[in-house]
Amino acid sequence: MNINDIKSTGTKATRDGFGQGLLEAGRKNPNVVGLTADLLESLQMQHFLKEFPERFFQVGIAEANMIGIAAGLATAGKIPFTGTFANFSTGRVYDQIRQSVAYSHKNVKICASHAGLTLGEDGATHQILEDMGMMRMLPGMTVINPCDYHQTMAATMAIAEHHGPVYLRFGRPAWPMFTEGMPFKIGKALLLGKGTDVTIFATGHLVWTSVEAAQELSAQGISCEVINIHTIKPLDEKAVLDSVKKTRAVVVAEEHQRFGGLGDAIANLLVHNDPVPMEYVGVKDSFGESGKPNELLDKYGLSKKDVIWAVKDVMDRK
């Protein structure tokens, strides 16, 4: 598999993939139910509501209550999908998720849109960059951050079939699509391009950024292995260790704080098994601000040139 073969087939938001995936999951399993806290169309849940009105619950601007109701629905055998922004899906309801969902092993799917800087103009109050860290720390929680429309749709359908609490994180903007027809399995890393000099592990929107960076580096004679880690937890440890064994240098790219996210998950694995030079592409202990998605990614060091820089940096440390 050559990274130069990966092509974008247009743009669509990951949240649109969630909306379609939820509709399909609802068609396949009558136990799938939906809830929202006054963000129906932001989460693209109107398709599900239209087809299954009796299986959808609008709870108003009350996220804590929504998580509790979802836990109760799951207790009685339903498969609830809650939908609100990532900020209100995690930090605002951490204790509800911790006690009523994670500790109680409830089959609740916490679906979170508008994650990260690419939320854009709404600014830092809404641009959560800590959510994956919070969710990763909860015992038994599966954490998934798909990278494009198709992968988000596949992930949404897959989590309906998986028993246990899941945090599914996606975003607002239209974003390049490139995974159509590629396999999706929870906990299984996706190899996008083989390489020998550096491994780039990327998740979410920064997967496409990393693909573009690897293509540019390829033209400069640097061979990057690009691996999409859509499931942050449980981490596909074998895929990470096998690749690192070959390349001996790592770059991790994610739209998240450098603390707590994919980078820390991989660093933790490597420090115990196979320490190698590693660079993070992520937000450096800072809040975001208003702006256009690409302006923000540029300003906060999450652009293609930042991935390229990190690759060159880490190669110098080999």
Next chain:
Amino acid sequence: MSDISQLKELATQVRRDIIRMVFNCQSGHPGGSLGCTEFFVALYGNVMKHKPKPFKMEGKGQDMFFLSNGHISPVWYSVLARTGYFEPKELATFRKINTRLQGHPATHEGLPGIRIASGSLGQGISVAIGAALAKRLDGDKRWIFALTGDGELDEGQCWEAIMSAAHLKVDNLIVTVDWNGQQIDGPTSQVMDLGNLPAKWKAFGWDVLILENGNDLEAVIAMLRKAKRRTGKGKPVVILMKTQMGYGVDFMQGTHKWHGKAPNQEQYEQAMTQLQPAHLADF
């Protein structure tokens, strides 16, 4: 169990269990547990249709109960054991290492009868609404019961839940408030005044029932039956149940001071002499 004298014997034994459990591990919450003994005995001994064995998490075709104020776990554990969910001898493990009887109720260790963890307050009404909605979707005509503390109503999530139950017309749900007027730091009127509680619930769209003596077993049974008759009419039903914290042990009664405190040897013996007659075997 429909014989009231049998239920009263059970209530006495449950109170003995509560004191013994808390004394054994020198920790736990006797006050609220003693105050809600009649409620639990009425619910599990008479009012609810439930099947202890085999315990089914999803509770299809059964009534289900959710405890929001999880710290009163001693009374719940005792009643679950005494109504067949597990052996009463397991009550001796309460709050000890490797126990299924965690300080606050949990599903993690697989104790039969517990459907969700509680202890961090304010979450139980939401959970009960979810279970009630699931029953409605399934066409299951049984009821969802929940208990919440009155001090717990300080939590904002309770009012989110209370508002949504009325909006979603959850009319197979009966929430009871343990209206004992006490919380950890003192009387609720001093810590955080609940104001006109019946008017608040009514304004939020609930059918409100008031039980003047929640420590009168027959009155509790009658009220729970009445609440069941009030369901199915488009509104959730709440029972504001006045109880005395620590009821049944004179020095623990009517004060917040035994909210989360264990008796010493002398106090333990004094309590045991008051909790008579003991016709059932202690664990």
